[in-house]
Amino acid sequence: xxxxxxxxxxxxxxxxxxxxxxxxxxxxxxxxxxxxxxxxxxxxxxxxxxxxxxxxxxxxxxxxxxxxxxxxxxxxxxxxxxxxxxxxxxxxxxxxxxxxxxxxxxxxxxxxxxxxxxxxxxxxxxxxxxxxxxxxxxxxxxxxxxxxxxxxxxxxxxxxxxxxxxxxxxxxxxxxxxxxxxxxxxxxxxxxxxxxxxxxxxxxxxxxxxxxxxxxxxxxxxxxxxxxxxxxxxxxxxxxxxxxxxxxxxxxxxxxxxxxxxxxxxxxxxxxxxxxxxxxxxxxxxxxxxxxxxxxxxxxxxxxxxxxxxxxxxxxxxxxxxxxxxxxxxxxxxxxxxxxxxxxxxxxxxxxxxxxxxxxxxxxxxxxxxxxxxxxxxxxxxxxxxxxxxxxxxxxxxxxxxxxxxxxxxxxxxxxxxxxxxxxxxx
Ligand SMILES: Cc1cc2nc3c(=O)[nH]c(=O)nc-3n(C[C@H](O)[C@H](O)[C@H](O)COP(=O)(O)OP(=O)(O)OC[C@H]3O[C@@H](n4cnc5c(N)ncnc54)[C@H](O)[C@@H]3O)c2cc1C
Numbered sequence: 001x002x003x004x005x006x007x008x009x010x011x012x013x014x015x016x017x018x019x020x021x022x023x024x025x026x027x028x029x030x031x032x033x034x035x036x037x038x039x040x041x042x043x044x045x046x047x048x049x050x051x052x053x054x055x056x057x058x059x060x061x062x063x064x065x066x067x068x069x070x071x072x073x074x075x076x077x078x079x080x081x082x083x084x085x086x087x088x089x090x091x092x093x094x095x096x097x098x099x100x101x102x103x104x105x106x107x108x109x110x111x112x113x114x115x116x117x118x119x120x121x122x123x124x125x126x127x128x129x130x131x132x133x134x135x136x137x138x139x140x141x142x143x144x145x146x147x148x149x150x151x152x153x154x155x156x157x158x159x160x161x162x163x164x165x166x167x168x169x170x171x172x173x174x175x176x177x178x179x180x181x182x183x184x185x186x187x188x189x190x191x192x193x194x195x196x197x198x199x200x201x202x203x204x205x206x207x208x209x210x211x212x213x214x215x216x217x218x219x220x221x222x223x224x225x226x227x228x229x230x231x232x233x234x235x236x237x238x239x240x241x242x243x244x245x246x247x248x249x250x251x252x253x254x255x256x257x258x259x260x261x262x263x264x265x266x267x268x269x270x271x272x273x274x275x276x277x278x279x280x281x282x283x284x285x286x287x288x289x290x291x292x293x294x295x296x297x298x299x300x301x302x303x304x305x306x307x308x309x310x311x312x313x314x315x316x317x318x319x320x321x322x323x324x325x326x327x328x329x330x331x332x333x334x335x336x337x338x339x340x341x342x343x344x345x346x347x348x349x350x351x352x353x354x355x356x357x358x359x360x361x362x363x364x365x366x367x368x369x370x371x372x373x374x375x376x377x378x379x380x381x382x383x384x385x386x387x388x389x390x391x392x393x394x395x396x397x398x399x400x401x402x403x404x405x406x407x408x409x410x411x412x413x414x415x416x417x418x419x420x421x422x423x424x425x426x427x
Contacts, residue, residue: 004105008034009400011125011138012104012393013112016044017054017382018366019144020099021063021389022396026142027102029397029417034136035104036127038111039288042095044146044366046086046382048288050174052235053083053226056324056381057346061422063390064383070098074229080189084383085229088176088284112145115153121360121405122154140361140396140406144389147247148295148368156356157298160247162373167331169292169377170219170242173259175285177267177277178233185276187234190327191222192340198275206273211334216269217262221334223269233283238266242331246291256289292329292380299370300407301352308375311345313427316411318354318391318418320425321346322384328377344378351411354392360405365392387423394418 012023015037023035035042045051054073058064071091073084099106107127114126116135124137143150148158161168188195188203195203204222211221219240226235239262245251263285270277306312308326325341353370354363364370365388367380379388394417399406415425 002105004034004107005032006134006136008032008136008138010140010142010393010396011036011136012142012144013125013150014044014144014146014366015042015099015106016144016146016366016385017046018385018389018392019044019142020095021067021386022142022144022365022393023099023104024102025063025390025393025421026397027104029394029401031397031400033102033104034107034138035099036107036110036112036125038109040109041092042099042106043091045290047088047092047095048286049290050088050176050235050284050286051290052088052174052228053085054382055083056322056383057082058319058383058387059321059424061424062319062387063421064386067098067386070094076227078187078189079193079195083189083226085227087229112150115150117154120358122362125150139400139403140363142392142396143297143362143364143368144366144392146291146294146367148297148364151297151356151359151362151364151368152295154359154362156359156362158295159298160295161293162331168294169329169331170240171244171246171255171259171292172237172290173239173256173263173286174235174237174290175263176228176233176235176283177270177280178283179279179281180232180234181276181279182231183276185234185274187225187227188223189226190224190341191335210269210273217265219334220262220266223266236266239263240329242333246289247294252289259289293376295368296371296376297356297364297368299353299364300355300357301350301370303349303353303369303371303375303379305372305374308344308347308378311347314348314350316351317348317425318351318414319349319384319387322349322379322387324378324381324384326374326377328374349379349384349388351391351395351414354388354395355407360407363392363396363406365389390421390423391418394421
């Protein structure tokens with residue numbers, strides 16, 4: 001049995017899409033890495049949340065491509081463009097094996113509960129184990145917790161929710177159904193999907209009508225139905241709870257209970273009204289609440305609405321041509337916040353948006369990086385999270401090797417290392 005240490009070059013907190021990419025990328029640079037995950041499986045929302053498909057895009061050549069190939073993701077062309085579908089159950093093993101192969105020590109069922117701080121620097125983190133609390137030290141710490149938990153513990157400044165009223169995108173619990181008749185069953189990627197019912201009515205209008213009639217839960221005015229890579233199976237993104245503060249135990253509990261109550265109603269709706277779904281059955285549900293938005297850690301740079309809308313180019317680019325819609329599930333009610341998802345242009349993510357302001361040796365990645373509420377609504381998808389994880393991992397490794405704080409790292413050296421892995425950073 002491998003013995004884990006309590007002293008690392010790089011500690012990655014959180015084993016979701018961004019954390020896995022960060023840990024593997026750091027370890028491949030030849031440094032000693034620990035990946036710490038509170039659940040028993042890696043994958044974050046992809047596995048624990050049963051979120052499928054993998055959405056978004058970045059310039060080809062990044063670790064996202066490698067992970068999609070590892071997971072044998074199926075490219076399902078939809079009316080909304082590309083959806084990469086993965087087998088969630090297989091992903092649980094493949095992602096763990098992928099991370100282990102890199103040489104990183106992987107702490108499972110081990111929550112990070114606090115940080116050990118010395119001025120603006122973190123000496124390490126405190127983890128919870130079956131033998132009690134333990135300290136782990138590292139030169140650089142990556143916050144890939146989604147919630148920005150580690151940076152927040154270290155005293156970083158952060159935003160929660162939209163500017164103005166602080167309301168966050170709603171939570172959802174995704175689930176998978178099977179026994180679907182492929183010859184008749186349509187799919188729907190969202191409220192703007194023009195797919196029609198057999199009588200010519202727009203399916204999204206039909207969902208709204210059923211919501212008003214009380215045959216869909218209060219907050220559910222669209223039942224998104226995604227094809228998966230298994231015939232007769234669908235991934236359902238429909239349940240929705242608004243207004244819970246998921247940074248509190250009460251909020252997590254309230255949202256979880258409300259969402260689990262909704263699942264049966266959504267399945268009844270599909271069985272009763274949607275062709276091809278008459279005999280569908282619940283196959284699996286996420287084991288973790290689907291939290292779209294909590295803390296966004298303020299960095300040296302804040303990715304702005306304009307950056308995402310205009311496809312900004314950045315000198316300290318570490319992810320090139322990140323793209324996804326500005327997809328804001330309504331924080332205050334049903335449907336989309338702005339009527340429908342707004343367009344974005346492929347934009348650059350700069351290194352400075354991964355560096356929490358005022359802290360010396362933490363790097364963020366994934367959905368908690370520095371940006372506005374609307375920018376986050378685009379970069380929060382998994383393809384982009386993996387790419388920011390890769391950048392954070394390589395930056396942390398170089399910083400540890402050079403004994404320099406991440407902020408002092410020469411950006412050109414980081415970009416050179418990223419280019420060497422096959423990533424493309426410039427037009
Ligand atoms: C309902 C829902 C639907 C979505 N739909 C899509 C979609 O269709 N396609 C798409 O691409 N994206 C989708 N997203 C967005 C996407 O899934 C997330 O934004 C993305 O997974 C974020 O990646 P991450 O690595 O930052 O965080 P996460 O995936 O949340 O991973 C964070 C990891 O850190 C761990 N962690 C947290 N705190 C601690 C701690 N204290 N100690 C140790 N470990 C910790 C967690 O257990 C988790 O494994 C959806 C999100 C939700 C909630």
